[in-house]
Amino acid sequence: MELPVSVERQSRWLPLHTLAVFCFLYLPIVTLIVYSFNGQGVGGFPPRDLTLSWYRMLFVDDAIWQSVLNSISVAFAAVVIALAFGIPAALALDRANFPGKAVFRRLVLLPLILPGIITGLSLLMLFREVDVKLSLATIILGHGTALISVATTEVFAGLQKLDRAQEEASLDLGANYWQTFWRITIPNLRLSIIGAALLIFTLSMDEIAVSFFLIGRDNTLPLEIWGRLRRGITPEINAISSIIFVFSLAVIVIWYRLRERKGQTEVAPELVQ
Amino acid sequence: MFSRAYRAAISVPPLLWVAIFLVVPYFLLFCYSFWSVSSTQQIVHTWGLQNYRELLRVNVYLQTLFRSMWIAARVMIFSLLLGYPLAYYLSFHAGKHKDMLYQMVIIPLWVSYLVRAYAWKTILGSEGVLNTLLQYLHLTQHPLDFLLYSPFAVVLTLTHIYTPFAFLPIYASLEHIPRNLIEASHDLGASPSQTFWRVILPLSIPGVLAGATFAFVLSLGDFLAPLLLGGPSGVMISNIVVSLFGAAYDWPLGAAISFCMLGLVVALLFLSENLEKKWSFR
Numbered sequence: 090m091e092l093p094v095s096v097e098r099q100s101r102w103l104p105l106h107t108l109a110v111f112c113f114l115y116l117p118i119v120t121l122i123v124y125s126f127n128g129q130g131v132g133g134f135p136p137r138d139l140t141l142s143w144y145r146m147l148f149v150d151d152a153i154w155q156s157v158l159n160s161i162s163v164a165f166a167a168v169v170i171a172l173a174f175g176i177p178a179a180l181a182l183d184r185a186n187f188p189g190k191a192v193f194r195r196l197v198l199l200p201l202i203l204p205g206i207i208t209g210l211s212l213l214m215l216f217r218e219v220d221v222k223l224s225l226a227t228i229i230l231g232h233g234t235a236l237i238s239v240a241t242t243e244v245f246a247g248l249q250k251l252d253r254a255q256e257e258a259s260l261d262l263g264a265n266y267w268q269t270f271w272r273i274t275i276p277n278l279r280l281s282i283i284g285a286a287l288l289i290f291t292l293s294m295d296e297i298a299v300s301f302f303l304i305g306r307d308n309t310l311p312l313e314i315w316g317r318l319r320r321g322i323t324p325e326i327n328a329i330s331s332i333i334f335v336f337s338l339a340v341i342v343i344w345y346r347l348r349e350r351k352g353q354t355e356v357a358p359e360l361v362q
Numbered sequence: 363m364f365s366r367a368y369r370a371a372i373s374v375p376p377l378l379w380v381a382i383f384l385v386v387p388y389f390l391l392f393c394y395s396f397w398s399v400s401s402t403q404q405i406v407h408t409w410g411l412q413n414y415r416e417l418l419r420v421n422v423y424l425q426t427l428f429r430s431m432w433i434a435a436r437v438m439i440f441s442l443l444l445g446y447p448l449a450y451y452l453s454f455h456a457g458k459h460k461d462m463l464y465q466m467v468i469i470p471l472w473v474s475y476l477v478r479a480y481a482w483k484t485i486l487g488s489e490g491v492l493n494t495l496l497q498y499l500h501l502t503q504h505p506l507d508f509l510l511y512s513p514f515a516v517v518l519t520l521t522h523i524y525t526p527f528a529f530l531p532i533y534a535s536l537e538h539i540p541r542n543l544i545e546a547s548h549d550l551g552a553s554p555s556q557t558f559w560r561v562i563l564p565l566s567i568p569g570v571l572a573g574a575t576f577a578f579v580l581s582l583g584d585f586l587a588p589l590l591l592g593g594p595s596g597v598m599i600s601n602i603v604v605s606l607f608g609a610a611y612d613w614p615l616g617a618a619i620s621f622c623m624l625g626l627v628v629a630l631l632f633l634s635e636n637l638e639k640k641w642s643f644r
Contacts, residue, residue: 107451107463110444113522114470117481120491121473124484131484134495178376185369193377196384202576203627204583206600207620210607211387214394214617234383237376266368295474297586302607311476318480318590327484330477337472345465 118334125327143324153329156313163229163309164293170233171289172282175240180274182241183248198242200235205298208235213302224305231299236292240285247281280348287344291337388624394617403611413618423602423619430598433517434582438528440521441577442570445528449569450562453536464533467526475523479587482519486510486591511593519591520581527580528573535569536562567641575634579627599623 124131128138147153181187182194200208212231213223221227255277259269275282297311304312310333314326396409417423448467456463470478485491488505496502508514539562547557585600592598599619606616 103451106447110448117478118473120485121481132489134491134498174376174379177372181373184364185373187373202579207624211391214390215387297476334473
């Protein structure tokens with residue numbers, strides 16, 4: 090809601106500040122994309138010899154594409170684990186009472202705010218103690234566990250807006266809990282669930298601190314990029330990053346269009362607390 | 363209305379999972395911090411305080427911890443200075459562009475964190491975009507070498523990464539301020555600046571606290587930005603942990619440092635939660 094001009098005098102520096110912050114936020118992204126077309130490598134102003142050769146190089150680079158595939162499968166599996174345990178956790182926080190509930194709520198949220206390396210190396214110790222070999226599976230367990238928090242917060246927020254009368258009616262009319270869960274609870278929560286799934290997927294694709302400790306032989310994309318950065322920088326990294334940026338931008342735009350059509354425009358702040 | 367079986371079915375699986383994959387690992391971290399490493403690089407399962415004594419004895423650990431906290435504090439302050447006016451503008455002045463501008467603050471979060479840190483590296487390097495631009499414009503003759511491999515580069519990059527995180531809760535708290543309170547303040551004769559300092563700012567403190575906590579805690583434990591852009595003078599506490607778990611192979615000492623970080627973070631979260639409760643007006 091905008092205030093009447095008389096209440097809040099429009100000051101001149103505020104729009105300028107806003108513009109400056111946006112420039113600051115977008116400068117690296119614009120640089121990244123511009124230099125993915127730069128024939129002269131990643132530095133040097135002005136950009137010159139515009140070329141697609143970095144993209145051409147990228148398309149025949151099997152190691153990168155293998156890591157992209159690894160990341161996508163890890164992200165899918167992490168979404169499944171996080172939803173499978175995060176949805177019941179949200180339901181439990183909403184409707185069950187058990188000793189230590191307050192501690193449980195905080196514990197689930199902890200990996201989201203705790204430095205990733207602590208979660209990563211704690212899990213590394215667990216896998217070492219029980220002699221599990223590190224592989225993509227251990228990364229999946231790590232991501233799934235760390236991201237349960239996202240599913241729980243999103244679904245919990247959805248539950249607060251849910252009208253329990255429908256579930257009550259379903260139970261009164263003779264449906265059992267299982268049927269009520271699948272036919273009433275889940276469909277009513279679908280926006281929260283899809284939103285959580287998208288968020289978990291992207292966070293997992295980008296995750297590096299936990300993966301860093303749990304990596305086996307197969308790289309995820311961020312670790313593949315990380316490995317290359319240590320050897321020196323090449324515009325190929327700009328190219329793959331630009332592609333992924335444009336791709337995720339497309340996904341967000343589609344998702345918000347879908348959401349707006351459903352008449353809901355609320356987003357991530359609840360994730361925050 | 364929910365039966366006991368239903369309540370058990372929704373609580374037991376997540377509780378078990380969290381117990382196995384969060385509680386046990388964090389507890390193991392705690393145990394490791396009392397163990398030691400033998401000369402043949404085996405973990406010795408005898409209990410002692412030697413790792414914690416080592417942390418207090420060797421200066422570099424505490425120094426690095428304080429440096430990390432100082433870097434995190436600067437990131438927190440800059441993110442608030444950038445994020446608060448941004449949130450204020452969006453909430454009160456953006457009019458019909460509000461939703462679009464909000465999305466534009468979120469979008470950079472969809473570019474990989476690693477990639478954004480890397481992009482700053484290509485901007486700040488001695489052959490980087492900024493230095494070559496300055497020379498192109500004849501503003502400098504030689505590359506400025508304080509830009510990269512310095513605490514400055516780490517603070518800049520982390521501020522860039524965590525400004526949206528500071529912005530989100532501040533924006534949410536500004537959006538929740540009932541607009542008639544502001545009108546009332548004006549009707550009762552307060553000037554716009556009085557309205558801001560006495561009405562809007564106090565009501566947005568919970569958001570500021572949440573944003574500040576995010577920026578501080580997340581940058582405190584960062585290890586990629588210092589590795590990529592920090593150089594020797596920008597090493598942070600997590601870098602020490604990483605090297606102890608890697609080449610240096612002293613897991614117990616690394617566990618002790620991590621456990622101290624864990625304690626510090628939990629204490630900060632607790633503090634900020636209590637402060638937020640104190641300041642919230644409901």
